[in-house]
Amino acid sequence: MKTPSAISICFILWVFEQSNLPFTEALFAPIECTKNNIRVSFVHLNSPSLRRPRPISASSVDNTSTIPLEQHFTSPLTVEWVQKILDSYFVELGTELIPNRSELSHKEQAELIATSSLAIASHDFLRFPDDATFIYGNIFFLEAFGFPWNEFVELPSRKCVATVDDVAERQVILDKVKNKKVDSGKTDYENLVRVRKDGDKIILNGVTLWNVYENAKAVSETRVSKIIGQAVTVERVTNFHDMS
Numbered sequence: 001m002k003t004p005s006a007i008s009i010c011f012i013l014w015v016f017e018q019s020n021l022p023f024t025e026a027l028f029a030p031i032e033c034t035k036n037n038i039r040v041s042f043v044h045l046n047s048p049s050l051r052r053p054r055p056i057s058a059s060s061v062d063n064t065s066t067i068p069l070e071q072h073f074t075s076p077l078t079v080e081w082v083q084k085i086l087d088s089y090f091v092e093l094g095t096e097l098i099p100n101r102s103e104l105s106h107k108e109q110a111e112l113i114a115t116s117s118l119a120i121a122s123h124d125f126l127r128f129p130d131d132a133t134f135i136y137g138n139i140f141f142l143e144a145f146g147f148p149w150n151e152f153v154e155l156p157s158r159k160c161v162a163t164v165d166d167v168a169e170r171q172v173i174l175d176k177v178k179n180k181k182v183d184s185g186k187t188d189y190e191n192l193v194r195v196r197k198d199g200d201k202i203i204l205n206g207v208t209l210w211n212v213y214e215n216a217k218a219v220s221e222t223r224v225s226k227i228i229g230q231a232v233t234v235e236r237v238t239n240f241h242d243m244s
Contacts, residue, residue: 072149073114073138074107081136082110085122085231087216093208097233114138119204119237122212123157124229131156132174135229144237146197162195177209178227193240206235 072078083106089097101109113120119141123132137145137152145152145160161167173189189207196202212229219225 069111069114070149074110078136079106079110081122081124082106082113084212084214084216084228085113085120085136088212088219088231089210091213091216091219092210116140119144119234120231122229122231124212126228128156131158132229133157136231140237141234144196144202144234145194146200151197160194162193162201166193173209174230177211177230201240203238203240204234204236205238208233 086097086101086109089095098104098109098112104112116138117140118138120136120138121134121141122136124135125132127133127135134152134155134157137147137149142149142152147155158167158170161170169192189209190205192204192207194202194204209230209232211227212231213219213225214228215225
């Protein structure tokens with residue numbers, strides 16, 4: 001059995017120092033840094049078998065920015081859709097994306113989602129039933145894909161896929177979740193290749209996908225409600241060039 005090198009030990013200590021977490025938690029916590037305007041997480045110590053959907057907490061919210069949040073993130077229509085995202089997350093995963101969210105106003109919840117270090121987006125089936133179109137993307141997701149809000153919320157989600165094979169793979173995943181042929185909230189969607197507005201490829205890892213219901217509370221009570229969209233969280237976004 002090989003003994004850890006000095007470099008390995010230094011790296012682990014650096015993980016601990018940067019994370020501000022207890023040492024045992026730091027070993028499995030992603031470290032996020034910024035590169036080419038995309039937040040990249042290096043998770044050398046994070047085993048997929050240990051990963052769970054990550055709730056939004058104070059540590060996953062960007063409180064360092066002094067730039068006021070753009071109004072579209074807290075418009076009445078956006079706040080209403082964010083509530084559907086959150087209610088549906090609870091129904092399908094059995095846990096809250098924002099712990100103790102009942103203590104927050106709907107607007108405060110929308111602000112947390114907008115500024116989370118998880119990339120969060122959603123497409124709907126209402127405007128174009130045969131061509132799911134993005135209806136929401138938080139700041140991280142918009143930065144990762146290089147789109148401004150006004151363009152993103154009119155973009156068919158299929159157009160963020162790089163190749164014909166990737167289009168087919170994406171559709172299989174979406175259909176399985178929509179048709180309940182696989183549990184929503186899976187966290188084993190890894191190495192999904194997507195494309196930015198500028199044509200650069202990016203890799204998505206730690207992907208959680210779930211259905212968005214018209215009335216998620218009705219699903220809880222009667223198991224019946226119309227699926228009107230889907231939402232996703234992404235833990236790590238990496239430049240394709242960085243993978244080579």
